[in-house]
Amino acid sequence: MRINANSPEELVSARAKYYDQLAEHFLNQIGPRRFRTILEAGCGKGQLTIPLLRRLPRHVEMTAVDSSRGPYSGWLDELGKTLRKTEFEKRVRLIRSDTKRIKGVEDESVDILVSNELLCDLPYDSELEKALKEFYRILRPRGFMIHGEWSSSPAVEPQAFLVEHWPSWTPDQLFAIMRKNGFHKFQVSYFGTTIHFGYENAIQELRSWGANQSFLKRYDKLLKREGIELPPEHIVQCQK
């Protein structure tokens, strides 16, 4: 499915629709498993957190972890502010921490662990392994984890810029490294919904990924004619 954000006025609702469908996909993959605790690693400002909370039974408690540093500085505070305006505030514990060393979460205390666009921020084997060891530590035996990130394919210009800027792990690489770190029952699914950004939104999106003026100038005609589309996501899941 393609969600259109042709004009700036459509952007907020397009993103909300996208994350709503992504939350639905995550929960479909979690399936009928019974759980009381869910932890979202790299929750950011809560774009996925809030639609997940809307769909989760009231007895489920969520922990949302984010380091909120560098380009993401202030994002966890933003989530805190958003939560205060909702009925979900009491059900969520926010933790400012690095996922490579999660503070304040006990061993084997989490039933389900989710993340979206986090693994691509851990681009070296050593970093990803440290995070996986932490996930293994906090998940209860047979606990389930699921991670989504943009797929690197198809990498056509100018979207390829996003992928180059934000390289993702392939599902094959994730399978190997997750298996090495003790996880099993590995599966992959794909989330094919994308947002199509019209010219002004495309410029804003590309800028937010670090595109400079000369890049934008080079692709100006193409952007005017076609805009850009977000790549699809691969979603990997496995069990402790």
Ligand SMILES: C[S@@+](CC[C@H](N)C(=O)[O-])C[C@H]1O[C@@H](n2cnc3c(N)ncnc32)[C@H](O)[C@@H]1O
């Ligand atoms: C691309 S954003 C994705 C945010 C959100 N999950 C979403 O789908 O919109 C990546 C998030 O991961 C967080 N992050 C990156 N590396 C991290 C780390 N090592 N520990 C904790 N959070 C991290 C960033 O602060 C940021 O909020």
